[in-house]
Amino acid sequence: MVRIALDPTPYHHDHGLLDFPDIAARLGYDHLQLTPHADFGPFYRYPKxxxxxxxxLRKRVADAGITIxxxxxxxxxxxxxxPQREAAVRNFSRIIRLAVELGVDTLNTEFSGRPERSEDSEAAFYRSMxxxxxxxxxxxxxxxxxxxxxxxxEDGLEAWRIIRGLNSSSVGFVYVASHTFHSGDRAASLLPELGDRLGAVYAADTFDHxxxxxxxxxxxxxxNAARVHQHLAxxxxxxxxxxxxATLGRTGFLDREDAILVSNVFAEDERADEISRFQLERLRALIDTGRAAASNEGAGADA
Structure with missing residues (x-):
């Protein structure tokens, strides 16, 4: 069944990198998605x-009884x-090697181009890949x-087209719920098209701007061109x-052992423990609801 992972970003400012496995385990999580941290792989810079x-880190993960x-x-x-692109390729190459050393086989990331130069950024993306x-x-x-x-x-369907253009099963899609209203609010139509190329879903709420x-x-x-969104409970x-x-249930995502659900609430660091536990409880309930909805639809279709 799908794995539920904690995003430890709310703990970055008060805890060290090696504390994260124990934090995840203490909060009831079996899995941890390691996000950019100054001691490991900081934003936009060479991994440290x-x-x-x-x-x-591998030892702390094993001792905590979780996985990354x-x-x-x-x-x-x-x-x-x-120059930025060349540095990013060098940095990302090192991250791939670090993932292998850490025993991790998945990188969830962003395109990281510029919307005001979309054509140039797309060309840069393919060049880097x-x-x-x-x-x-x-x-x-x-x-x-x-x-x-x-x-x-930003649009989910257009992003899928860009990914599909690489023609490789080693590349997939991250669906971020808190980006729903920037990416076209098209989960019901997009996720079935992605199939098993949907690698991860991030679970945090947001308002419809x-x-x-x-x-x-x-x-x-x-x-102005500001993009406003939240990562709420x-x-x-x-x-x-x-x-x-319900869509994730129909597509089989919730039954896949390689699929990842990530709790990534960033809006309430002062209640991080409480919110993290709440998220885990809600995600487990939603998984049950989604699988039941898919089962009921299947039973109805067979009737």
């Missing part, structure tokens, strides 16, 4: 982990600025991409969780 740190099913690196591999994809395929590492708000591709005729959020100056926003998990 050496063999000794990787070995220490995925790393989340963020590097500017789609930057239209060539000419180097990264053969390395990932050789090492048995899968790379899943999230079309993040303020990236060169399109509501109230676009005035739900007011940012100044009017018409499930139920605190506008995401249709019942519908999302």
């Amino acid at each position: 982990a050496d063999d000794a740190l990787v070995a220490a 099913p995925a790393l989340l690196p963020v590097q500017r591999i789609s930057s239209p600025e060539e 000419e180097t990264l994809l053969p390395l990932a395929e050789r090492e048995g590492v899968r790379i899943n991409f999230d079309p993040h708000p303020d990236d060169f591709v 399109h509501r109230s005729h676009g005035l739900r959020y007011i940012s100044n100056p009017p018409g 499930i139920g605190d926003g506008d995401v249709d969780w019942t519908g999302l998990f």
Whole structure:
């Protein structure tokens, strides 16, 4: 069945890297997705982990009785600025090797280009993947991409087209619930098309910024290009969780052993323990609901 992983970002400021496995286990999680951390793989910079740190982390993971099913690196591999892109490829290549040393076979990441230069960023993405994809395929590492708000591709369907263009089963999709209203609010139609190329789903809520005729959020100056979204606890926003998990049930995602659900609430660090436990409870309930909905639909179709 699908694995539920904790995103430890709310704990980055108060705990060391090697504390994260114990934190995840203490909160009831069996899995941890390692997000950008200054001691391991910081945002946009060269990874800082050496063999000794990787070995220490592996031991802490084993001692805690959990697993790390995925790393989340963020590097500017789609930057239209060539020096940035070249550095990002070098950094990402190192992350792939670190994943192998850590015994991790999945990287969940972002395209990391620029929306105002979408054509140049797309070209940069494919250029970077000419180097990264053969390395990932050789090492048995899968790379899943999230079309993040303020990236060169934000719409989920268009992101899938870009991924599909690589023509490799080693590349997949990350569906982020808190990006629902930036990515087209198309889970019911997109997720079935992705099939087993959907590698991960991130679980946090958000408000629909399109509501109230676009005035739900007011940012100044009017018409600026800011992308506003939240990572709230499930139920605190506008995401249709019942519908999302019914779709995940129909597509078989919830029954796949290689699939990952990541709890990634960032809005309430002061209640991180409480929220993390709540998220785990809600995700387990939603999995049951989604699987039951899929089973009932199957029974109805056979009747």
